[in-house]
Amino acid sequence: MSEADSEPDVVIVGGGFAGVTAARELSMRGRSAVLVEARDRLGGRTYTADHDGHAMELGGTWVHPLQPHVWSEVDRYGVETETFPVLEGLRQAVVSDGRVVDLSDDDAAKALAAFDQFSAPGVTLFPEPFSETLGPDPQGLGDRSLREQLETLHVAPELRDWVEGMCCLIAFGPLDQSGATEVFRCYALAGYSAAQAMAALSATKLVKGTRELIRSIAGQATLADIRLNSPVRRVVQTDDGVRVxxxxxEAIHAPTALIALPMNVLNSVEFEPRLSEIKRTASTDRHAGAGMKCYVRVKGDVGNVSMVAPESQAINYLVTYDHGADGSWLIVFSANPKRLPMTEFDDADGMQEALQLFLPGVEVERIVGWDWTNDPLALGTWCIYRPGQLAEVLPDLRTTEGRLFFAGSDSASTWRGFIDGAIESGCRSARHIDDYLTASGAAAQS
Ligand SMILES: Cc1cc2nc3c(=O)[nH]c(=O)nc-3n(C[C@H](O)[C@H](O)[C@H](O)COP(=O)(O)OP(=O)(O)OC[C@H]3O[C@@H](n4cnc5c(N)ncnc54)[C@H](O)[C@@H]3O)c2cc1C
Structure with missing residues (x-):
């Protein structure tokens, strides 16, 4: 086994937004790093891919000024943003009782009010959402699933189905396996407002894609040697450092390492000594996010539509990405892809069948997407904790173990599961590593 020539201050494992942000922050603090990324690109669960003349986001997409870390990066690099979906002429609808019900502006306002009602426990559970302080929880809401919380909502069926569909979109996994706290937290972070929460979750995207942002951040990681196509198989802590x-x-040695991997894949790397039992169990159990997002090309002009559907449906959200007489692109979200009548990820016939309820007669030509749940470097979509994982897993997931530090959106304090959370944790872990290196006498480069 060959040893790398010069020893960096840190080896960063994983080149998503968390790892790349940490590389830049360490550079700015005069600390050198080698960042090793298994894929042939940076970005991890964000992935801008060119199809049909569009920069399509196959993973993370939406950002918002209410998300302070990502928005500060957008501003710092002058990255252009746009409103998406386009609101002009937008037809809004919900599937309820097996049929499509169009929503007037008044209906849409009522649906938001129902979401406010559903999310009200967020006010007491997250009294200071940008801190890590949790409020009192005498009813044990922290252990409640989204399905259980939905059973407490008594509103008109269409409104309930809309709220349930939005829960599917936020959780992107089975509602009985997704913690209700995950929705309460987003609601609290958005100023205890359903309207603001919807805006934060799905209203603004980057014109040239998330790849422009991550490339900008990587461009300022001047003391980092970024190596693509470099999967890590083992991380060993020794008396004088870490061997990755x-x-x-190849093996890379450094005084410290930052593990910026998704929670669900931690167990696919061998650690010596082993990681804490909580980290290993969390990685085995996984978080609940396991949905399917894809772009679907259909014949003809379907107009500008946004449709929500409850969990009983195979598709829980669809929105027009682009439309014209030559054909339209839809973005389709399914929280439970096993419900889709599809034999494989790009099964156009199966998708066509699933779409009939929403857009009768629609003909599917093509599907573009990424199967994150079966991608061994992700093993899931965005992080949505299962009931109880918030209290049990979160504190441990980012706890330092010896010379190993941990970062990632899956263990962020505030917008966990979002690009914002990845950037937040990358900044924080770089500061902790710098402090550690300073305390252990390693001088920073000037
Ligand atoms: C379909 C989808 C839609 C989403 N939509 C949004 C959205 O609209 N807005 C939003 O803010 N967020 C969204 N997210 C979530 C957001 O993309 C993620 O939370 C965030 O990008 C995670 O960043 P990260 O750096 O923590 O992890 P990752 O991006 O997963 O980065 C981890 C990196 O580690 C690498 N890796 C894994 N194993 C190894 C190994 N053995 N050796 C070396 N490298 C390895 C991976 O390849 C990856 O690049 C979405 C995610 C998905 C999947």
């Missing part, structure tokens, strides 16, 4: 072993046989 790659699949290629």
């Amino acid at each position: 072993e790659l699949d290629s046989g």
Whole structure:
């Protein structure tokens, strides 16, 4: 096994927004790093891909000024943003009782009011949402699933189905396995307002894609050697540092390492000594996010539509991405892809069947997407804790173990599960590593 020539201050494992932000922050503090990323690109669960003349986001997409870390990066690099979906002429609808019900502006306002009602426990559970302080929880809401919380909502069926559909979109996993606190937290972070929460979750995107932002951040990681196509298989802590072993046989040694991997894949790297039991169990159990997002090309002009559907439906949200007489692109979200009548990820016939309820007669030509749940480097979509994981897993997931530090959106304090959370945790872990290196006498480069 060959050893790398010069020893960096830190080895960063994982080149998503968390790892790349940490690399830049360490550079700015005069600390050198080698960042090793298994894929042939940076960005991890964000992935801008070119199809049909569009920069399509196959993973993370929406950002918002209410998300302070990502918005500060957008501003810092002058990255252009746009409103999406386009609101002009937008037809809004919900599937209820097996049929499509169009929503007037008044209906849409009522649906938001129902979401306010549903999310009200967020006011007491997250009294200071941008701190880590949790409020009192005498009713044990922290252990409640979204399904259980939905059973407490008594509003008109269409409104309930809309709220349930939005829960599917936020959780992107089975509602009985997704913690209600995850929705309460987003609601609290958005100023205890359903309207603001919807805006934060799905109203603004980057014109040239998330890849422009991550490339900008990486461009300022001047003291980092970023290596793509470099899967890590083993991380060993020794008496004088950390040895990170790659699949290629190369080993990189440094005083510290930052593990910026998704929670669900932690167990696919061998750690010596083993990681804490809580981290290993969390990685085995996984978080609940396991949905399917894809772009679907259909014949003809379907107009500008936004449709929500409850969990009993195979599709829980669809929105027009682009439309014209030559054809339209839809973005389709399914929280439970096993409900889709599809034999494989790009099964156009199966998708066509699933779409009939929403857009009768629609003909599917093509599907573009990424199967995150079966991608061994992600093993899931965005992080949505299962009931009880918030209290049990979160504090441990980012706890330092010896010379190993941890970062990632899955363990962020505030907008966990979002690009914002990845950036937040990358900044924080870089500060902790710098403090550690200073305390252990390693001088920073000037
Ligand atoms: C379909 C989808 C839609 C989303 N929509 C939104 C949205 O609209 N807005 C939003 O803010 N967020 C969204 N998210 C969530 C957001 O994309 C993620 O929370 C965030 O990008 C995670 O960043 P990260 O750096 O923590 O992890 P990741 O991006 O997962 O980065 C981890 C990196 O580690 C690498 N890696 C894994 N194993 C190894 C190994 N053995 N060796 C070396 N490298 C390894 C991976 O390849 C990856 O690049 C979405 C996610 C998905 C999947």
